[in-house]
Amino acid sequence: MKNQLKGFLWIGFGVSLLLALFLSPFASSSPDGLEKVAEHHGFAEKGERWTLWQYAPFRDYAIPGIENEKLATALAGLIGTAGIFMIAIGLGKVLRKTKSSRNI
Amino acid sequence: MHIPDGFLSHGLNAVTFVVSAGACAYGVKKVNQKFGEKEVPLMGVTAAFVFAAQMLNFPVAGGTSGHFLGAVFSSVLLGPWAGLIIMTLVLVVQCLGFADGGLTALGSNIFNMGVVGALGGYTLFWFLYRLSGRSHKGFFVALAVASWFSIVLGATAAALELAISGTSPLVIALPAMAGIHAIIGVGEAIITTTAVSLILKTRPDLVSCFHKRIVPGGLAQEGGVS
Numbered sequence: 488m489k490n491q492l493k494g495f496l497w498i499g500f501g502v503s504l505l506l507a508l509f510l511s512p513f514a515s516s517s518p519d520g521l522e523k524v525a526e527h528h529g530f531a532e533k534g535e536r537w538t539l540w541q542y543a544p545f546r547d548y549a550i551p552g553i554e555n556e557k558l559a560t561a562l563a564g565l566i567g568t569a570g571i572f573m574i575a576i577g578l579g580k581v582l583r584k585t586k587s588s589r590n591i
Numbered sequence: 592m593h594i595p596d597g598f599l600s601h602g603l604n605a606v607t608f609v610v611s612a613g614a615c616a617y618g619v620k621k622v623n624q625k626f627g628e629k630e631v632p633l634m635g636v637t638a639a640f641v642f643a644a645q646m647l648n649f650p651v652a653g654g655t656s657g658h659f660l661g662a663v664f665s666s667v668l669l670g671p672w673a674g675l676i677i678m679t680l681v682l683v684v685q686c687l688g689f690a691d692g693g694l695t696a697l698g699s700n701i702f703n704m705g706v707v708g709a710l711g712g713y714t715l716f717w718f719l720y721r722l723s724g725r726s727h728k729g730f731f732v733a734l735a736v737a738s739w740f741s742i743v744l745g746a747t748a749a750a751l752e753l754a755i756s757g758t759s760p761l762v763i764a765l766p767a768m769a770g771i772h773a774i775i776g777v778g779e780a781i782i783t784t785t786a787v788s789l790i791l792k793t794r795p796d797l798v799s800c801f802h803k804r805i806v807p808g809g810l811a812q813e814g815g816v817s
């Protein structure tokens with residue numbers, strides 16, 4: 488039972504990594520719904536005037552310094568997906584561990 | 592639907608931040624009561640899948656793109672409070688790591704996609720699923736309808752925030768945002784029902800709300816969102 492669970496989860500994680508690696512470089516680069524509305528109704532520039540957080544390492548889902556855009560996006564997607572997997576598991580463990588009574 | 596810095600007023604962002612933080616704090620408590628061995632790795636995979644799938648923008652009408660949100664998807668797998676936590680985690684990583692969504696607008700983005708998307712979307716799902724008498728067909732109809740609404744309601748919340756902030760009047764922002772997201776919501780419904788049906792075929796026990804009536808004891812009332 489436990490092995491089967493692990494197997495299924497690894498497949499799910501593998502699929503997520505493959506999506507990020509091989510499909511994200513070919514995703515539509517058109518503006519999304521909100522960006523389109525902002526452009527169309529003339530308030531897009533309000534969002535470009537300033538940004539509070541300047542230190543995002545993978546701005547616009549690209550690894551800085553890699554000239555090939557598709558490769559930069561694919562690797563950023565791979566790092567993000569793997570990173571969020573580990574953060575979420577860490578968070579899940581913390582949330583579970585602080586449980587006062589385990590006999591639910 | 593990720594709102595950048597500069598679109599919304601600081602006052603509104605402060606209010607949504609407090610509401611979102613409060614919802615997350617309560618969510619942490621609820622998840623804390625529910626999570627066991629099985630849920631931890633499932634939460635990791637769900638968050639990874641949501642992040643990866645959110646990168647895959649698909650083209651919709653008129654030079655616009657949309658992408659999967661995953662709020663109802665996460666909530667149906669792990670419960671609405673874990674869904675909220677997963678959406679929050681994804682939004683924080685996207686904001687700090689990928690400059691997607693403004694830091695000042697983080698509270699608003701969590702409100703639109705987590706509180707409205709996950710909690711609101713799941714409430715609608717749960718209501719429709721119960722209304723259908725918990726049939727197999729009713730499950731998927733409820734899932735599709737709730738997924739669609741999670742996008743449209745999230746976009747509606749964003750339009751209200753833009754109007755309150757004086758960025759765009761409601762008569763313009765609301766039809767424009769709800770209209771384009773009504774199309775994006777169809778994609779959300781297709782991806783959510785496809786992904787959940789694949790999981791149900793292989794591991795139905797991983798979909799927390801599907802087996803609810805079989806699970807004895809306390810889990811039965813877990814679906815309620817107060």
